[in-house]
Amino acid sequence: MLLILLAASLLPVQQASMQCTDAGATAASVQTQPLRGPDGTFAILTVSSADDHNKDSHQCSADYQLLLLRSPTDATSAADLLSSDAEYGRNLSLRLSGFSQDGKRIYGILSEDGNVPSTTLFEYDVAKSTLQLFDLNEQFARILDRRCTATFDVVGNAEKGSIVLELNYVDACAPTSRWLLTSANTRVQPVPHTATMQPLYESKASAP
Helix, strand or coil, X not given: CHXXXXXXXXXXXXXXXXECCCCCCCCEEEECCCEECCCCCEEEEEEEEEECCCCCCCCEEEEEEEEEECCCCCCCEEEEEEEEEECCCCEEEEEEEEECCCCXXXXXXXXXXXXXXXXXXXEEECCCCEEEEEEHHHHCCCCCCCCCCEEEEEEEECHHHCEEEEEEEHHHCCCCEEEXXXXXXXXXXXXXXXCCCEECCCCCECCC
16 A cells, blocks of 8 residues: 555646736636546646626636547547636636546646635546536535645545545645545545555656
8 A cells, every 4th residue: 555655646746827817818828737648648727717897896707627639630629627706816726636547537626715715626537528526625624724724636546436635734734634535425534544545547747
């Protein structure tokens, strides 16, 4: 188990962030570096922002997408993940965790600060083109140490495809811990000592 956990910690981290703003005729945007899956599919996370054109109160809207390129000759497909609308200047952050070992699922974290902070984990089924979202603020409402700044990442899968999520605290103000997510309708649980974890696919960042 120790070797498996070490391998998961060595996975490349794909991250990007920007402030929510309006760039005029062209939407402001940022994206992660491409990440290759076991079958050669490339994944990229992206977010774009623009004025929401609300007549009563102009705010900044943000749209998150997962871009997939299955081969150099195929067109890039886009999966809509999440949209938000809130104050200008809030930070929009992307974290592409990676592919499951079989390449069938892709995981990542979308987060925003501002007046209403949010942290959302997504699981995208590549074959079925289906999406599941997990509200981590809600999932960890009674777990997080409010004195510390927390970060999350998906590090693997356990039995029956459940998600193994790692909780870290900035400046190590509280211990790192690992939690098990089975569905958006159930609460997270500590990873049992007897659990067998399969780390995410060790893909390499590379341009398609």
